Amino acid sequence: MTNSNQKGLAIITGASSGIGAIYADRLAAQGHPLLIVARRKDRLQQLATQLKKRYTVNVETLSLDLANPSDLLTLETKLKSDPVDILVNNAGSGGLGPLSSTTADKTEALVRLNIIAVTRLSQAALDGFRDRGKGTLINLGSIIAFWPSAAAAVYSGTKSYVVNFTRSIAMEFEGTDIRIQVVMPGPVRTEFFSSQGMSDSVFPDDYYITADELVDAALSGLEQGEIVTNPTMAEPKVWEDMENTRTTYFAAVSSGKVAPRYL
Numbered sequence: 001m002t003n004s005n006q007k008g009l010a011i012i013t014g015a016s017s018g019i020g021a022i023y024a025d026r027l028a029a030q031g032h033p034l035l036i037v038a039r040r041k042d043r044l045q046q047l048a049t050q051l052k053k054r055y056t057v058n059v060e061t062l063s064l065d066l067a068n069p070s071d072l073l074t075l076e077t078k079l080k081s082d083p084v085d086i087l088v089n090n091a092g093s094g095g096l097g098p099l100s101s102t103t104a105d106k107t108e109a110l111v112r113l114n115i116i117a118v119t120r121l122s123q124a125a126l127d128g129f130r131d132r133g134k135g136t137l138i139n140l141g142s143i144i145a146f147w148p149s150a151a152a153a154v155y156s157g158t159k160s161y162v163v164n165f166t167r168s169i170a171m172e173f174e175g176t177d178i179r180i181q182v183v184m185p186g187p188v189r190t191e192f193f194s195s196q197g198m199s200d201s202v203f204p205d206d207y208y209i210t211a212d213e214l215v216d217a218a219l220s221g222l223e224q225g226e227i228v229t230n231p232t233m234a235e236p237k238v239w240e241d242m243e244n245t246r247t248t249y250f251a252a253v254s255s256g257k258v259a260p261r262y263l
């Protein structure tokens with residue numbers, strides 16, 4: 001397929017597999033030239049070759065460990081110097097298991113990838129978007145952001161951060177042509193579990209959707225102007241109820257008085 005109507009540059013992190021690779025496919029199909037980023041150079045090059053052939057768009061690769069500050073700076077610098085149209089902050093990892101079974105260094109690396117990289121790259125992208133008056137930022141959250149778990153203390157915490165961070169910057173840029181979205185996947189059939197030495201069977205088979213389904217739904221949510229997209233939530237009222245409960249909570253804790261049960 002040839003794309004004569006070429007669009008602005010899209011950067012996708014974590015594009016060497018799973019959800020990121022599908023984002024790369026869909027954005028290339030829309031005519032965006034790509035910069036795809038991850039650690040595994042061979043995988044990135046393989047995908048770049050396929051996408052160039054399939055969609056006749058330019059696809060560059062950058063092999064970086066985004067948990068590493070100097071690698072992260074390389075991408076931040078690129079975001080500041082190049083006119084980027086779309087950033088998909090997709091690279092992420094789980095580090096699943098009890099906190100007691102991991103090391104502080106591994107935990108820090110997870111926080112660097114899931115929080116620091118997402119924050120610094122979002123900030124760099126938004127600086128450019130602000131200057132150009134437009135752009136799209138997509139951050140990958142997770143349903144586990146709302147589900148504290150003894151087997152995912154750091155992962156769950158980092159994804160809660162991603163949700164609150166993304167929603168807050170969406171408020172900051174409300175009324176502009178800058179689109180900001182956080183995507184909330186449930187279990188998706190990718191290398192997410194196997195890359196941590198875990199089996200996919202942590203969830204029953206029918207809990208999973210494919211990465212194709214996830215990304216197509218997320219892009220549909222983006223086109224519909226959503227800030228938070230819950231691809232597997234059939235009934236939007238569930239989200240409205242959560243939002244209403246959150247508002248009720250905020251009103252209740254803003255009483256200006258200590259609750260009688262603590263006096």
Ligand SMILES: NC(=O)C1=CN([C@@H]2O[C@H](COP(=O)(O)OP(=O)(O)OC[C@H]3O[C@@H](n4cnc5c(N)ncnc54)[C@H](OP(=O)(O)O)[C@@H]3O)[C@@H](O)[C@H]2O)C=CC1
Pocket residue numbers: 013014015016017018019020037038039040041043064065066067068090091092093094113140141142143184185186187188189190191192193195
């Ligand atoms: N699959 C699921 O069930 C769910 C996934 N998500 C989120 O979706 C996102 C994508 O995950 P998914 O596609 O499922 O999993 P994959 O394991 O298939 O993909 C993760 C991607 O992130 C990259 N990555 C991991 N660590 C680093 C690093 N230090 N530096 C740069 N890139 C890195 C990997 O590439 P490489 O190893 O080559 O560096 C890979 O491309 C993540 O943010 C995840 O938290 C959210 C909810 C559910």
Ligand SMILES: CC(=O)[C@H](N)C(=O)O
Pocket residue numbers: 094142143144185186187188192
């Ligand atoms: C619960 C999971 O591990 C899932 N990958 C998610 O991020 O929600």
